Amino acid sequence: MEKLIEKVKRRIESLAQELEHIYNDYPEAVIGEITVKNILGGMRGMKSLVCNTSYVDPYKGLFISDLEIPDFEDKSPEEIFFLLVTGSLPSVDELNELKSEFNKRSRVPQHVWTTLKSMSQTTHPMTMFSIGILAMEGESVFKQKYARGIPKSDYWKYTLEDSLNLIAKLPELAAGIYRILFMNGELIDTSDEKLDLAGNLTYRLGFNRHNPSFADLNRLYLVLHCDHEGGNVSAFTSRVVNSALSNIYLAASAGLNGLAGPLHGLANQVCLNFITCIHDQFGNNPTVDQVRDFVTATLDAGKVIPGYGHAVLRVTDPRFTSFMKFGDAHCSDSPYLQTVKKLFQVVPDILRSYKGGKVANPWPNVDAISGSLLYHYGMTHYEFYTVMFGISRVLGFCAQNTIARGLHQPIIRPKSVTTAWLKEYLKKQ
Template sequence: MGMSDLKKGIQNHLLELQLEIDEIFAKGRDSVVAEVSVGQIYGGMRGLVALACNTSYVDPYSGLYIGGYTTDEFSDKLPEEIFFLLSTGKFPDKESLVNFQTELNKRAQVPQYVWDVLRSLPKDTHPMTMLSLGILSMENESVFKKAYQKGLKKMDYWQYTLEDAMNILAKLPALAGGIYRIRFGDGQLIPHDSGLNWSANLAHMLGVNDDEGFADLMRLYLVLHCDHEGGNVSAFTSRVVNSALSDLYYAVSAGLNGLAGPLHGLANQECLRFILNIHEKLGADPDEDVLRTHILDVLNSGHVIPGYGHAVLRVTDPRFTAFMNFGESNCASSPCFKIAKKLFSIVPDILMHYKEGKVANPWPNVDAMSGSLLHYYGVNEFDFYTVLFGVSRVMGFCAQNILAQGLGQPIIRPKSVTNKWVIDRLNAQA
């Protein structure tokens, strides 16, 4: 069966999405549905409605939805099931899942030249540089590029983009595991095991911990970080690059480069550093009043509490809750987990009343807990955390680009304006 179930599912989903778009255009292609403020022009376009993304949606009060499913409804799934959901809008049945996993296993071998490239880098190269470069070094393998050069119909772009997506996704566990072994271990690569699923293979090839709990954490981690709408730095970068018909190797590498930025993909590192600092200063089980005083001291010094607040959410991130439930079941006695849990019990209350409650969202996001769990299982190299984030988020990059190509979306080219244009427009309105 190979990929036939996935292809058919995507094809059906594209037909559904196109019918919705046709209905939208029929109601008013030139209708105004949102406005842009001066603050948005100069504020990173935050909150500006300018994209359509049908893989996921973040509701301010109920969190992440994928294919209409809440976090609670998909957090027990495998990453392979999640990619199927992102791409088709539906979960695979058992047979389709097995066929999909079999296809990934066939494509899992990373070419030797990739390892040669990565081993040639300086020893202190950042793991995210290695991940981005590892993917980009395989660009010559692009099925889309080769087909496009021979003459490819626009209606078939998505099928060849899917081929590239499968090849990239299949190799990601081995690539990430190998990067960890080269950068932080003894350099000996652990072979791919075709008897394991995608996330279990990642846990296996890292060689950090053989505990079944670690494999399940990798499953949960990859599921919860898979996608987060289309406007975040990494997803949007990937989509813009692919909209120019740069193949998926370019687009995924570009998205990962965005994710590597401190303002995007490093939050869980900062959260864990904050927790470890508390552990060092206040002990493994700090008194609540002492911890409360410490939090206020941090705030009064002009710093934020890492892991609290979110650009969209106005409630506790359901992904945080999923990680906390995992911790309760697997590492409840861990000092870092206990501190993270205690922070959850006091930080929101402090933030709600701090400076007369000016904090828009005092609740924890996914990063407030994830680093503590990785630390418990022995992944202590902070620089590697973003690689795990990246492995997960590539699922979203791929699905968004497959669907965009299938819907025939054009190159992304928003309009920029000068300060003078803005001033003239404001003067005209005065």
Template sequence: MSQVLKNKLKEKIEGWRPRTARLTKEFGNVKIDEVTIGQVIGGARDIKCLVTDISYLDPFEGIRFRGLTIPEVLEKLPKVPGGEMPYVEGFFFFLLTGDIPSMKDVEEVAEEFKKRQDVPQYVFDMLKALPKDSHPMAMLSAAIVSMQRESIFFKEYEEGKLHKNDYWDPTYEDSLNLLAKLPRIASFIYRWKYKNGDIIPSDPKLDWGGNFAHMMGIPKPYDDVSRMYFILHSDHESGNVSAHTGHLIASALSDIYYSISGMVNGLAGPLHGLANQEVLKWIQEIYEKKGGNVPTEEEMKQFVWDTLKSGQVIPGFGHAVLRKTDPRYTAQREFCLKHLPDDPLFKYVDLLYKVVPPILLEQGKAKNPWPNVDAQSGVIQWYYGLREYDFYTVLFAVGRALGVCANIIWDRGLGYPIERPKSVTTDMLEEAAGIKK
């Protein structure tokens, strides 16, 4: 079994530890931020208290993976022969090491995933036992946590022989084992729930993203859609709900199965991972109101103004951090312009892209009037025949697991402690504000 990625990662972790140890020991009292009452009450927004070197959300450049922008990542990483998008396997190598992989590196990771992809039969039996109307995210979360018995980290920790500097090693093994299985689990849920249980077996010749598209039963170029979708949704700093949930659970030394199952549960909320289906529903409502006709720019402007004046928001626009168009949106838009330029729903998205930002700027309420990733992603899935809204977030979860697993491996490698923020009372806040009688 090849150990190229694992050996490279071991070298990177051991080289990084002295940096973290020195910062903690010599500079632990250096202040880098101040906390306001608004941040304390408002969900800890923008409080700088998490560390990750895997991704960073730049307000003007969007997400950077290991220092590279999304266009740079899509350009530099090795691409699947005959496809437009990089291998997901190579992207995972990049997330873990920060190095652009060679084609040989990619092939070795792909071979590792293929060796580990078999899903225990009890997982499928458990999924079949659930009511058919169970939400697919609940099914995915249950499938993942059901495999906790497979955890190598748990077994080695229980034996009491695992040194804390080596916690990352079995976590790495658990991560590869889980990631290798996710395409099969997710596609099984889809085919079982929506396609009368007509399960499509894995094709060992295909890459991770291509095999997922094959098992979903959706022809090319949906394999490139899958690769693009998984890469774009893989990581988004550590503070969003799904990433932070995974980090938080893992900080208690819970294994990767507990952690990623919890990540999925956080992603299932309507304020997080469900946003893309909300956008698509809204676009389709416009489509139906217009009788399937593509409106003019002036007609769309009027519709947007009417929506805002009625007290509603324009879904898919705005972002808590970004101050420009989300590069994840742009990457998907470019794909649409090439592969589905005449699709009516895409034409609606394209019109909204043109008319909404100036209107939101004129209205003066939006810090960021530009479209985010959710403004585009649902339309692509719908075009390629994946029309079950509830499943869209499962796709998000499969991609997000790549980044969260990579982060947890590094958390263990650098020995980050259990998370334990301190709470205050409302009385204390009122005293700090000078309004306490």
């Protein structure tokens, strides 16, 4: 792993140097104002974190280093992790080394299965995923080294070491949860060292390993969901938790608990359910007018349209476009994909005029389409979709926290105020 470790070290040193200059040259520079609207509005738009793994442009979407989605959508999750944490794509040798490292570390300890199998069959897969990760927390190298005493300059190395151990186990852990809940608990226990993370996931889920296009979809899925800068609920939560030097298992589990909410990652499950309800009511080939009526009735009932809107994006999510390209190439006749397209035809116009134009972004996000593709390939238990999102998003948590620890970023602790303080303060203005 020397090559990866050396590259991460160099990146951290260079970022640290740049930040030191910034800190020394502009210690009092003002980045923005904090308004009442900001603090009562979920801190939306407040620039208050540094995140170097990725950046979300409101009009162009996700950037990793200077690469946009069309530049990296054909890469593997392994390449993307390398890119997130080092800032550059791996060479062939570096990639092979990383793949074999993940392979060596991929076995989930037996006690985790005992824990998960003892849980109720009604437990949500995201809860099991989060608990499965927590159950492995005892293996944290960071935790053990920290208890013995290590210099701050070594924190990132053990965060990276824990990250590699954790990421390697995610396909087996996630697939095991799928099989415990939906396949009578029969785990697929043999492994194939030639498979990469996405191939291993597909195989262990129990889907035909020789169905290359499902493995390709899973590869794309794990790439597109990997990171979305630092302020989204899941990444931010993992950053806050890790900033207390809680290890990466604790931080990843916490981040995933945020991802499990319907306004964030769970939206992919809700979207598939939404389409299923349309099909239940109108059949598998609803007309555009029927879809429009369903959307309007949903809003009238006080619900949000899942898969539409975004806190940062102001255009159709390029991840949606990337999945649509895959769908058009591999399953254009899927009724679910067809309904996704009909929704895309009607929802933006409806949302534009909804609540007096209050919806900041009427366009689809990644969750509007991702589940329909999984469904097409036979993964019909849509409660599992957010786990698929989660496997990928842990790559981002790990990369962000490794770099944050390398930069010796302090514990995150913004100040809260009371309503009385606010009233008093504003009276004096």
